[in-house]
Amino acid sequence: MDSVKFALKLKLRLKELLKVLVKRRKWLGNTVSVGLGLLMVLVMVLAFIRSHRNHCRGAAIEGEAEPSSFPWNPLDYPHKNESLSTGELNSKASLSLGNIIFVIQGSSKEWSRRKEFVKLWFRPGVMRGFVWMEENVPVESDDDQFLPPILVSDDSYALGIRLSMILLNTFRLRPPGAQWFVLCEDDTIFSTKNLMSVLAKYDSTDLVYIGGNSESHHENHGHAHAMAFSGAGIAISYGLAEALSIMLEACLERYPQVRRNDNRLHACITELGVPITREQGFHQFDIRGDAFGLLSAHPLTPFVSMHHVDQLQPVFPNHNSLDSLRTFMSAMETEPASFLQQAISYNHTEKLSFSISLGYVVQVFPSIMFPRELQDPQITFRAWDWGDHPGEFSMNSRIYPQSPCNRPFLFYLKENFFDKEKDKILNIYERYLMVDEHKAEHNCRFHSFSPKEVQKIHVMHKPFEQRWHLIPRRLCCNMRGKKDGVLTISLDKCKRGQRIYS
Incomplete structure (x- = not known):
């Protein structure tokens, strides 16, 4: 419809110009005058077309919201698409x-x-x-x-x-x-x-x-x-x-x-x-085997990407690879900003250390371990060339405990949701009983953290602020105690003078 209007407008403009030339008969006296007149017409037509094209191009860029796919024929290269120079981009526009x-x-x-x-x-x-x-x-x-x-x-x-x-x-x-x-x-x-x-x-x-x-x-x-x-x-x-x-x-x-x-x-x-x-x-995840050690001690930065997902063991137990990733992505979508961010807490009375990977897993270590240790990934994986020496990896890491008695109790994410009334996210983690069975086989002491005592861990926290990652800091924990087999942990921004280890 726009092209028809454009053609009619151009036709009317040309008629008006020709009438002007006919009235001014002195222009038709020689071939030079005719040539100048035609040149003038051509210049005005080109100027009009260029103005129209620029107007259309600007409207297309401004109106482009979130198209379903690229609307261009990939074989038609720049001669049909004007370049969008960096000068035309609004560098301060929201992304x-x-x-x-x-x-x-x-x-x-x-x-x-x-x-x-x-x-x-x-x-x-x-x-x-x-x-x-x-x-x-x-x-x-x-x-x-x-x-x-x-x-x-x-x-x-x-x-x-x-x-x-x-x-x-x-x-x-x-x-x-x-x-x-x-x-x-x-x-x-x-x-x-x-x-x-x-x-x-x-x-x-x-x-x-x-x-x-x-x-x-x-x-x-x-x-x-x-x-x-x-x-x-x-x-x-x-x-x-x-x-x-x-x-x-x-x-x-x-x-x-x-x-x-x-x-x-x-x-x-x-x-x-x-x-x-x-x-x-x-x-990049140039690793093989179990990525648990890396995912459960993610650096204090937004999780963006993960490669080689078809070369890794399922990130959630009792799932196949694809279903495990679906659970992983579903947990991430509840609140991407907090996903995999690590919080650290302690129960000094019972000599327990807690490492909480939000949206993934809670580890409960049967000893007191300092934050400096807990923030380093455990080597549960091998390098891409199958090496597994700590010096092979380009990050601080620690050996996964050889003795089952020194390994953490594990609670994997069961479900999570956002409570609008309380403006909080609730993560529910369920005890992974296979770890307990393995500990029992080796006569490990359960302290006061037996499966009868705690079957689930509830972790509550507020949504992360939009720009938290610009000046990141771990959340501080408040142990709410155990009731009916559920241990509740509340996370919040650390107050002035508050420490993770105290």
Whole structure:
């Protein structure tokens, strides 16, 4: 309808101009005058068209809220889409999911299984992005409802440049309102709300390169300590993507010896003089086996991502891998900000130490352990190359107790919900009896914490403040006591002079 109005308006304007030329007969006296007149008409027409186009483009950008998918033909490159320069972005505007473009590197051989992981966190209609495959994959009828659009990357891409090229090709689509491009893999899951909280700290018009390292010294040393690993997710600001678009293809050719995708991208980013901005919530998870030790002692920062989810044991016992992750994601959605944040408490009378991983697990250690110890992950996992020596890992860690008697009692999350009237979140954790059975087999003392005494632990706390992670501090605990087999623990912001260990 708008195009019809535009054509009619242009036709009327041309008629008016021609009438003016006819009336001024002196213009028709020679060919020079005719040429000047036609040139004048052409200039005015082009000016009118350009004005109309700019007006339409501006309206499209302003009106872009949260489209269900990219509305452009990926084969139509910049000649049909004007570039959105960094000058046009409002760096102080609030960040929404629609401003983040997910660039997912997929594996066609693994897609039938791994697409279930993408379904856990991606929301078509709210989020935008592509899955880039190296070849065509079968598409089921309901995939559009749960997955991003699938594109096939050029199969001529040499080893080591595929990630860079799918970033470049996604940028060339000029997605309206894009502020960030987040590169990841199809076996990565995200907390998208926490991702927004982290990215909102930065100005997307600047050249910003955000991500995390590997948990394995071997992997970091073999690639680059200053590199963001793509499995954990790499956040590229619009400003950096625009700068890369000018030089990336030529730069990639200078590093044929660099075989890894994210490492070669990192090499080109260093040519722009941009260092990595490390955010601890991006988890490469170059580990195998049981991730319990890492998840139960998460650093004091928002949980953003987790890679290699198909290589890990189920994070909740008595579940298969996928169902366990569904429970994990469901717990996170109640309140993403507090998810996996660790609180530490004590019962000095009974000589018990409590480590609470919100939304996941409560550990009750049968001895007094200082916060400095409890905040370090227990090594319940092995490195990607199967090493398990503490020196193999790029974080402080501690050996998991060899004796069952020294291991903690475990209470896994059963359910959690938000109480609007009290403005509090209640987490209900249920005792994992297999641990108790194992302790009983080894004649361990239960002190006063036997299964008859406590079957459940209730943990209550207020929702976290929106910007808590800018100046983080652990919550302080108040042990409410035991009643009818339930131990209640209340968490709150530490008061002036209050300590965790007291």
